[in-house]
Amino acid sequence: MTAVAVKGLRVDLSGRGVDxxxxxxxxxxxxxxxxxxxxxxxGKTTVGVTLLGDARRGAAIVGGSVVVDGQEVxxxxxxxxxxxxxxxxxxxxxxxxxxLNPALRLRRQLDELFEFHRPELPDAARxxxxxxxxxxxGLGSGDQEEDDAFLARFPHQLSGGQQQRVTLAMAFVLRxxxxxxxxxxxxxxxxxxxxxxxxxxxxCATHRVAALYVTHDMAVVSNLAHRILVMYAGxxxxxxxxxxxxxxxxxxYTRALLAAVPLVSQRRELTAIPGDTPLPGSRPSGxxxxxxxxxxxAECATTTPxxxxxxxxxxxxxxxxxxxxxxxxxxxxxxxxxxxxNDVVLRVADLDAFHGRRQVLHDVSLAxxxxxxxxxxxxxxxxxxxxxxxxxxxxxxxxxxxxxRGGEMATxxxxxxxxxxxAVQYVFQSPxxxxxxxRSIGEILREPLAVLSPVPAGKGRAGRTRAAVSEVLERVSxxxxxxxxxPDQLSGGERQRVAIARALVCRPEVLICDEVTSALDVxxxxxxxxxxxxxxxxxxxxxxFVTHNLALVRTVxxxxxxxxxxxxxxxxxxDDVLDHPGDPFxxxxxxxxxxxxxxxxxxxxxxxxxxxxx
Amino acid sequence: MRVGLVLxxxxxxxxxxxxxxxxxxxxxxIGAPFSPPSATALLGxxxxxEDVLSRVLAGGRSIVWISFVGTLVGVAVGAAIxxxxxxxxxxVDELLMRTMDVLRxxxxxxxxxxxxxxxxxxxxxxxxxxxxAWVPQVARVAYGAAKEVVGREFVESAxxxxxxxxxxxxREILPNVMTPLMVDFGLRLTWSIGIVSxxxxxxxxLQPPAADWGLMIxxxxxxxxxxxxxxxxxxxxxxxxxxxTNLMTEGFARTVARVSPLEVTT
Numbered sequence: 001m002t003a004v005a006v007k008g009l010r011v012d013l014s015g016r017g018v019d020x021x022x023x024x025x026x027x028x029x030x031x032x033x034x035x036x037x038x039x040x041x042x043g044k045t046t047v048g049v050t051l052l053g054d055a056r057r058g059a060a061i062v063g064g065s066v067v068v069d070g071q072e073v074x075x076x077x078x079x080x081x082x083x084x085x086x087x088x089x090x091x092x093x094x095x096x097x098x099x100l101n102p103a104l105r106l107r108r109q110l111d112e113l114f115e116f117h118r119p120e121l122p123d124a125a126r127x128x129x130x131x132x133x134x135x136x137x138g139l140g141s142g143d144q145e146e147d148d149a150f151l152a153r154f155p156h157q158l159s160g161g162q163q164q165r166v167t168l169a170m171a172f173v174l175r176x177x178x179x180x181x182x183x184x185x186x187x188x189x190x191x192x193x194x195x196x197x198x199x200x201x202x203x204c205a206t207h208r209v210a211a212l213y214v215t216h217d218m219a220v221v222s223n224l225a226h227r228i229l230v231m232y233a234g235x236x237x238x239x240x241x242x243x244x245x246x247x248x249x250x251x252x253y254t255r256a257l258l259a260a261v262p263l264v265s266q267r268r269e270l271t272a273i274p275g276d277t278p279l280p281g282s283r284p285s286g287x288x289x290x291x292x293x294x295x296x297x298a299e300c301a302t303t304t305p306x307x308x309x310x311x312x313x314x315x316x317x318x319x320x321x322x323x324x325x326x327x328x329x330x331x332x333x334x335x336x337x338x339x340x341x342n343d344v345v346l347r348v349a350d351l352d353a354f355h356g357r358r359q360v361l362h363d364v365s366l367a368x369x370x371x372x373x374x375x376x377x378x379x380x381x382x383x384x385x386x387x388x389x390x391x392x393x394x395x396x397x398x399x400x401x402x403x404x405r406g407g408e409m410a411t412x413x414x415x416x417x418x419x420x421x422x423a424v425q426y427v428f429q430s431p432x433x434x435x436x437x438x439r440s441i442g443e444i445l446r447e448p449l450a451v452l453s454p455v456p457a458g459k460g461r462a463g464r465t466r467a468a469v470s471e472v473l474e475r476v477s478x479x480x481x482x483x484x485x486x487p488d489q490l491s492g493g494e495r496q497r498v499a500i501a502r503a504l505v506c507r508p509e510v511l512i513c514d515e516v517t518s519a520l521d522v523x524x525x526x527x528x529x530x531x532x533x534x535x536x537x538x539x540x541x542x543x544x545f546v547t548h549n550l551a552l553v554r555t556v557x558x559x560x561x562x563x564x565x566x567x568x569x570x571x572x573x574x575d576d577v578l579d580h581p582g583d584p585f586x587x588x589x590x591x592x593x594x595x596x597x598x599x600x601x602x603x604x605x606x607x608x609x610x611x612x613x614x
Numbered sequence: 615m616r617v618g619l620v621l622x623x624x625x626x627x628x629x630x631x632x633x634x635x636x637x638x639x640x641x642x643x644i645g646a647p648f649s650p651p652s653a654t655a656l657l658g659x660x661x662x663x664e665d666v667l668s669r670v671l672a673g674g675r676s677i678v679w680i681s682f683v684g685t686l687v688g689v690a691v692g693a694a695i696x697x698x699x700x701x702x703x704x705x706v707d708e709l710l711m712r713t714m715d716v717l718r719x720x721x722x723x724x725x726x727x728x729x730x731x732x733x734x735x736x737x738x739x740x741x742x743x744x745x746x747a748w749v750p751q752v753a754r755v756a757y758g759a760a761k762e763v764v765g766r767e768f769v770e771s772a773x774x775x776x777x778x779x780x781x782x783x784x785r786e787i788l789p790n791v792m793t794p795l796m797v798d799f800g801l802r803l804t805w806s807i808g809i810v811s812x813x814x815x816x817x818x819x820l821q822p823p824a825a826d827w828g829l830m831i832x833x834x835x836x837x838x839x840x841x842x843x844x845x846x847x848x849x850x851x852x853x854x855x856x857x858x859t860n861l862m863t864e865g866f867a868r869t870v871a872r873v874s875p876l877e878v879t880t
Contacts, residue, residue: 392774413774421776434767438789447785451777502771 003177003210004028004051008064011046011055018281020046020059021234028210030177033201035225035242036214037257039521040492041277043234048180048214050074052089053081069177087117090171094183096163100155106166107151110173117174133173136206137165137199160380161192165199172203179204181213185220189379189548194592197224216521219261219551222246222596227313230254233278233288240314246596250316250324252293260526262551264578264593270555272527276491287319295324343370345542346391346404346424346510353386353398353566360386361398361566368510373536373543375557375574377550377589383566384546388514391544392426404510422452425503429515431495435487441498442483445469448506472505476531493524497531504535511535512544517552529556550593554578562586618861625855629678632671640664640672640825648834648841657843660834664823666844670851673825676740677814677852681806684744689799691745692752697783697791699753700760701769711757717750723809730818740819744809748802755798759791793867800863807856827852 009024021043028034038044046056053073055061066073069088076084085091093099101109107130114126121129131147134140139162140147155163164184171179181200185193201224204211215221221228221242228245230238230253238251249255259271275292278284284291290300300319308321318324346368353361360383368374378384389395391402393413402409404423410416428434435444446465470480476497487495496516503511513532517525533556535541545556553560554574561571562585570583581587637656638644643663644655651658657666699710717725729743763769764787772782813819814828822829827848834844 394770394774413776416776418776421774426771426774428767428771430767434771436768436786436789438792439785447772447777448775451772451775451781 001030002027003030003032003069004212005067006047006050006064007067009047009050009061009066010063011043011050011059012062013280014058014060016281019234020280021231024064024236026229026236026239028178028212030210031205031208032227033204033211033213033221033225035221035228036212036231037216037218037221037228038231039216039257039273039277039523041279042231043280044214044216044231045182046234047231048182048212049091051178051180051212052085052091083117086113086176087174088176089178089180090174090176092164092167092171092179092181092184094186096167096184097155097160099167100163102155105152105154109166110151110170113170113174129173130169133169136172136203137169138195139165139169159192161188161196164188164192164196168196168199168203172207172209175207176209178210179212181211183215186215190550190594191379191588191592193220194594197594200224216523217261217594218246218257218522219263219594219596222594230257233283234280235288235317237289237317238315240311244311244314248311248314250310250314250321251289251318252295252324253289256292256294257523258596260523261596262526262529262549262555263595264551264554264590265595267554267575270526270529272530273523276493287317295320344368345370346544347402348387348391349401349403351387351390351398351400351402353383353390353395355386355397359566361390364400364563364566364568366561366568366571368542368544370509370542371536371540372559373532373545373557375545375547375553375560376563377547377553377560378563379548379589382563384563385514387563388426388512388544388546392424392512393421394426418452422506423508424510424512425506425508426512427496427499427503427514427516430519431487431492431499432519434499435495435502437487439486440483441473441485441487441490442466442469444487444498445472445483445502445505448502452506468505472501475504475535476501491524492520493527496520496524496528500528500531500535504539507539508541510542510544512546514546515548518547518549525552532556550578550589551595562589616865618858618863618865621854621858622862623858625674625851625858626678628671628851629674632674636665636668636671638665638668640669641823642668648837648844650841651843657847658841660830660841660844661837662833666830666834666841666847669825669830670827670847673827673830673848674851674855676820676824676826677807677810677828678855680740680744681803681810684741684810685748685799685803685806686745687741688745688748689752689795689802692749693756693788693791693795695749696753696756696758697760697787700757701764701779701783701787703764711753714750714753714757718754722747722751722805723812726809726813727816727818730813740810740813744806747809748806752795752798752802755794756791759794760787763787763790797863797867800859800867803863804856804860807852807859811852 005027007025010022011020012018013020024047026034036044036047046059049055050061050066051068053076061074064074071084073084110130114121131140134147135142139150158166185196188196197220200211203209213221213225225242227239227241229236230251232253238245238249238254245254249258256271256273260273262270273292278288286301286303287305290296293300297320303319305317305319307315307317309315310321344367348364348366351361351364352359364387366374376384376387386395390398393409393411393416396411398411404420409420413421446469449465449468469483473480473482478494478497490498517528520528529552532543536543547553557574559572560574560577562569562583564585570577570581570586577586578590581590641664644665645659645663647659647661647663649655649659655665655667660666660669695710695714699707720728725747726743729746733739769782769786772786810819811828814826815832817832820826820829822833830848831845838845
């Protein structure tokens with residue numbers, strides 16, 4: 001049974017005649033999970049919200065039809081739409097901490113849905129339904145009092161994973177026919193992500209819900225979606241079953257996306273997609289992907305490709321779909337690099353760190369050799385960022401030794417000699433937060449030079465700093481003209497390059513990278529990872545790479561240490577640890593990391609007749 | 615905004631070239647008190663028999679100067695205190711901001727009366743008094759804006775570099791609180807004009823025989839029925855000036871909020 005049918009959908013920026021998405025056709029059957037994959041700016045979220053009859057501010061649905069559960073959504077009166085949303089079509093947002101009302105207790109937020117959509121339902125039945133749903137999303141305990149205590153909490157009293165489960169509960173509590181999930185696991189740890197994903201899978205199967213799962217990460221949908229749509233520049237460029245996409249990807253863009261995903265099972269050379277996703281209004285003619293496409297021919301620039309069926313159910317929008325060779329989804333594996341262990345530059349010995357009275361790090365020791373990349377993995381809250389901040393001198397409450405080339409480092413960055421501050425540099429997690437929005441890139445990059453190695457005033461000073469800025473921009477593969485721009489004029493990947501350039505401009509020996517790719521798209525992540533590896537090879541940098549993503553560790557690091565609740569649980573060469581994990585925690589992390597190439601899910605399972613208690 | 619610019623420009627024109635156009639010196643007695651407009655005194659005379667027109671033309675200088683300089687100094691000092699408190703945190707934060715809170719408990723006008731009773735009002739001291747009245751309020755605005763900035767990673771990044779504290783406040787924090795500060799400056803300027811004229815009217819501002827719009831209102835309001843121009847014209851001047859600066863700064867604030875940082879900082 002078809003739950004959603006979208007035909008010829010077009011969304012325009014209001015009044016400008018510029019399409020955000022166009023020619024979008026797809027259907028979702030009841031109980032089926034459809035993955036919608038694309039980079040930022042591809043229009044995937046725009047398509048997602050049209051199922052709720054919505055278009056972002058400044059955009060409007062101008063053509064096509066969206067039929068949800070037999071009802072046309074486009075052009076529906078606002079009051080009818082409001083009835084539909086939440087009851088027939090539900091939405092799970094990307095950031096639950098923004099989506100939940102911080103002033104209301106959880107029970108109140110769940111109750112509101114019933115008050116609006118099902119006011120006739122008696123209190124007892126409502127209560128029963130809330131408890132059932134809570135259990136289904138893995139929050140209920142079965143014990144009435146405990147559940148009541150949980151429902152009496154406020155959103156800020158929950159962890160990120162619990163908050164996302166609450167939004168799932170809110171989406172499923174009214175038993176919708178269709179659910180739209182907009183990157184619901186982006187901000188979560190891998191283990192939490194794995195649990196949320198399996199919850200979504202179970203709920204959709206149990207209640208025969210049609211789901212649209214929007215994401216930028218191919219690996220996330222690999223074990224969840226039955227079919228996958230790949231979107232680029234507002235068009236669906238490839239559609240097929242999960243198996244067809246992962247085993248026989250045909251469109252060059254899909255192949256590029258797959259090649260950008262790091263895998264935990266295999267050390268592979270990540271391939272970045274050159275260039276940026278074009279924005280609505282400045283998309284190239286012909287096939288929008290041709291400027292970034294390795295297989296493009298002259299015809300691609302002029303002819304807009306039509307969908308071509310390459311096998312039953314597998315449709316590709318590419319002129320050369322039938323002529324491209326077999327998929328090269330398996331990029332070449334790289335050999336681990338040989339690192340000499342004897343030249344230790346940074347050593348942390350028996351470090352204990354505190355937040356207030358709480359001890360967050362227990363007896364942590366590590367050594368980082370020159371030219372080595374050491375990965376520090378752990379879940380959020382395990383203390384890995386505190387460790388990184390202690391090393392750079394931003395976290396002061398700690399005891400134990402941090403030494404650089406045998407010399408003790410002061411607790412506060414300010415108390416360290418300039419030489420030490422130069423030698424160890426830090427790259428922050430979010431490039432949206434770590435660059436001053438009111439200063440140009442040039443000013444940002446000149447700052448470390450001005451503070452750490454003041455060039456004596458006089459002739460040639462301006463020229464020398466300008467040369468240093470251009471040079472460092474080139475080292476991170478940016479054009480020197482970027483210096484005149486401001487952070488908000490750059491894309492996320494470009495900003496992170498600038499942040500790396502700021503750390504590199506005074507030629508450090510150790511670079512500490514704190515989750516530097518977690519705010520970025522997978523394809524951009526690949527380019528940043530390649531950049532870091534190149535810098536390491538060319539300049540002999542030692543990297544401390546803090547991350548929660550084990551797949552990335554395999555690609556980036558030479559050695560890895562795993563951290564849990566402030567203690568190091570395991571460490572060693574990457575291949576040894578990931579292939580033969582010794583600690584149960586490491587094993588759990590590896591198991592939770594999404595992986596494709598694993599057995600794809602079969603056809604939508606038949607209704608597993610869990611009674612729908614209405 | 616355009617209307618505001620024209621009105622403010624008009625007042626400033628009067629202030630700057632007015633004294634040169636005045637037919638009489640501002641403290642010359644040219645006729646009987648409260649005489650109606652005539653050929654020698656186009657707007658009549660005031661309570662002493664001085665020429666109203668000449669006094670209006672000369673009397674704008676003090677109010678414009680005092681309110682502008684006073685607001686500027688007040689916003690600068692307030693911003694410095696607010697940003698320092700927000701960035702330092704801890705004891706310094708508590709000490710500075712609680713002091714500001716105590717001062718903020720007094721309405722600005724009351725605070726000014728208090729200050730005037732301590733120090734005699736002199737033309738040179740007046741801007742300072744206005745400034746002091748605004749400092750706690752501006753400090754609060756700057757503090758709120760800066761508090762959001764100090765926790766951001768680019769400030770930490772500067773700290774990791776060991777950037778001196780003053781430099782962090784000046785180069786990382788200040789550019790990010792400029793927008794609210796400019797908006798605040800506009801508002802305070804408008805209020806300063808009101809306060810400066812109120813001070814003169816209450817007799818704690820400039821003293822006769824100085825020419826000042828606020829002072830003129832006070833001097834002549836008893837003769838309002840006999841010779842309305844001595845009050846109406848200075849009132850109109852103050853009104854036009856207030857209205858003009860208000861419209862102008864509001865338009866400016868709206869522009870600042872809309873444009874990209876590129877256009878603001880260059």
